[in-house]
Amino acid sequence: MLRIRKWGPAALLVAPSLVAIGVFVYGFLGWNLRVSLSDWRGLRATYDFAGLDNYRRLAGDTRFIDGVQNVVVFTVVFVAGTLIFGFLLALLLERGIRGEAFFRTVFLFPMAISFIATAIIWRWLMSNASGAQETGLNKLFDSVGLGFLANDWFKADSYWAVASVAIAAGWALVGYIMALFLAGMRGVSDDLREAARVDGASEAKAFWHVIRPMLLPVVMSAIVILAHISLKTFDLIYAMDAKSRKIETPALYMWFTTFEGLNFSIGAAIATLLVLGIALVIVPYIWYSVRSERRR
């Protein structure tokens, strides 16, 4: 009785949100799974059970497999590059530097603008036009005598294409990773650092032995966040060059096959695989975060 009176209002208050999330997240995920197991093609929804047909078809679909390879390259370049540069920036800013706020603001601002805007700028920077039409970075390289660096960027015929897109994505997110590292480094109490200094460690050694080990959770967070972003990124690639197979990832293929090809069941199957991929990194991460908070 006391229990109901105590928790009742609380439960009522969160109920609408819980129902909304229940339907729009879990209900929809289930619904999508069901579509992926159906034979729905065309505008009218049909839910006749087709088993794993759609998944089997994807396994033999070169466009899908190319997409998977692209997203792997994209992830590796994007995660590694962003992590390294983010860490480097944090390291440079870490010991109170004059104008830190300015530097932080500069490196973080791309987080505030849309991937569409980012893509538009970078598409022009990474243009592969030549001759009189040459522009962007290639033009810049030419005019400073670094012409040999000029290349086809995202129009290249190799994995370099998707890697170039990863550069643009890294530009957008490196500030975020820098901020994460900075927060992690600042989180180590000054006492600890000073204790290490008094114990005879140099500044560099104090960093290596005292601060670095405490950054492991930050690295984990950063990897998880970046990896899951790279799996779902859609707008950046779409606005860069929607038609190019060289940079197409499953996230885009899903869209094209569903809303242009009207192959709803195949699209749903791709989406389900995306969820699985993301759950693989995210679920352990959430579990770990919630558990370590409860321990505290």
Add this chain to the structure above:
Amino acid sequence: MSEKTSEGRAAAAAADALTAELAGREPAGVRLDQVSKHFRGGVQAIRDVTLTVAPGEFVVLVGPSGCGKSTLLRMIAGLEEVSSGRIHIGDKDVTTQLPQQRDVAMVFQSYALYPRMTVRGNIGFGLRMRRVPKEERARRVDEVAQILGLEHLLDRRPAALSGGQRQRVAMGRAIVREPQIFLMDEPLSNLDAKLRVSMRAQLTLLHKRLGVTTVYVTHDQTEAMTLGQRVAVLRDGVLQQVDTPQALFHHPVNLFVAAFIGSPSMNFVHATVDAGAVSFAGVRIPLPPGSPLADGGRRVILGMRPTSLSVASEDGAPRLTVTPAIVEDLGDERFVIFDVDAPRVDTDATRAAVDAQAEDDALLVPLDRATFTARLPATTPVTVGEPMAVAIDPARLHFFDPATGEVLQ
């Protein structure tokens, strides 16, 4: 100077007005009836506590940290559910009532002042929640502010107050409600030592004036002894003894209470009773006449207060020759610490009680032997390492059963 007295007069008048209002209300008592609390996960925080607080009484719950005293208080407030048993406030069974339905006010250890409200807003919040009309609210807040000397701070935010001022605002928030019961959860523990002592005195005065039933929680036995009309000692969720400070000090019912109450702590030693006398470390102390322990021999734990030891004179009292190991000078008196050639008393009860007071003064002395503290006048000549004779007052001995820890009478 005259301003000061007029202020004082105003405060007195305000207090009188409040007293008159409170006098209109019948003070209510609290009755705990076999109250228990199990937490999820099986921990039992409170076991079968039965306790009656008389209307208008000031009762202190005291015990080492983790003994369940705060949980018990929060159960009276309605902040913790009762697993079994009943709680009555006045004649009303409030066991299943929510905190907002009970007529209690509480002062928290951290004061829990609402950061975004002014002092006025903080003090008036409880009245606002109970839909007291605006004018009455303003009048009562002003009244209480006057009693506590907060008038000039009414428009400040808590962040702009000192620790002592915050404490008074927290008090004011409780007083203004004119509740049936005050509950206080270590309200003085965040103050510095000096302020704590003066607030202690003010609390006693305030209680005398307002006469509201108060249940007060502390881990500090000095605070408990000075504030409480009665003191309830808790250990591991079990009520040990409820009595006046005098009775607790002179007639503890078990080893834990004996060790917990009093500073410095009571001295304990393993001893043997035989043929009308108790002996340890080569000393024989005749039992007082009529002691039920007189017939037959047995092993006991013997306890004596540091004040029942004195410098030996020639009056024939039993004496102990000791070598002082540490002398702590306090100005007008000194604590002399020495060890005694008898086994140390190391039971759960004594450890629990002593840990709570964080007195590790015995560490430097051999651990297998009993350590005594004597409280002697500062005029006593004592030199560390030089043997001296100490007399024991045979009338002030406490005997405990080594197996159960219960007092033997």
Add this chain to the structure above:
Amino acid sequence: MTTTSETSTRIRSRWAPYVTTVRYLVLFALVCVFLIPVYVLLVTAMKDPAQVSPSRMWNLPDSFSVDTFGEVWPTLEPGFRNSVLMALPASIISSLLGAANGFVLAKWRFPGADVVFPLILFGMFIPYQAILIPMRELLTDWNMVGGLSGLILVHIIYGLPITTLIFRSYFVTISDELIDSAQVDGAGMIRTLVFVALPIALPAFAVAVIWQFTSAWNDFLFGLVLTSTDSWPVTVALNNIAGGQVVPFHEAMAAALLASIPTLLVYVLMGRFFMRGLMAGALKG
């Protein structure tokens, strides 16, 4: 701020001045490289349209001109207005609901709250591709596709995990005694939330609204799926203006800049809260 004063008093090694100089040089170099896109964006958008040609991309304009903005604004303006109409209610409502959820999950933990919270969090990370098909089906049924209402609804709902997390993290840090005290003072759950918790949570509110506003404004996928030409949000409009290779690139740049102004303004003016939103998004590192 305090760190700079500390640096000046700390005993430093002989090499410190050189190290600092090198550090500044590296930072400035990185800033320059990092700002290349911004340079291009600004100089292109501000050139006189007559002067623009791809080969002169890196040249500073001979004379400043805002004509290009004038050229693209009419086509961008409807999208811009749609985005304002969509992002404001979406971010405010989502934050209000998040505040209630965060309060309950932090301070009024009903039995089962420990299970519910991670389930809510997961919603923050799902790839939206996986809910597009059901979402379109359901919202078509509800007649909410083609206008702004559907878009607002999904931004509210998919914003709930992050706003809940932001508020929960915030409320966890306030003392339990404050909540207890409000109850003893006679406030129930709702009044404790309204009178005690929410007034303290203004910073969290700023963080949540800013974060939600930014992500709703910058969203593209939902806009693409749920709206028709009239109700395109600014990102979709921008992509359509600047998408083709035939579009003169100074117009593309000017449009991109215009479309980014609101979120950039928020970022510059409220950077501190923006940062906190970012940190919350990373759960607890």
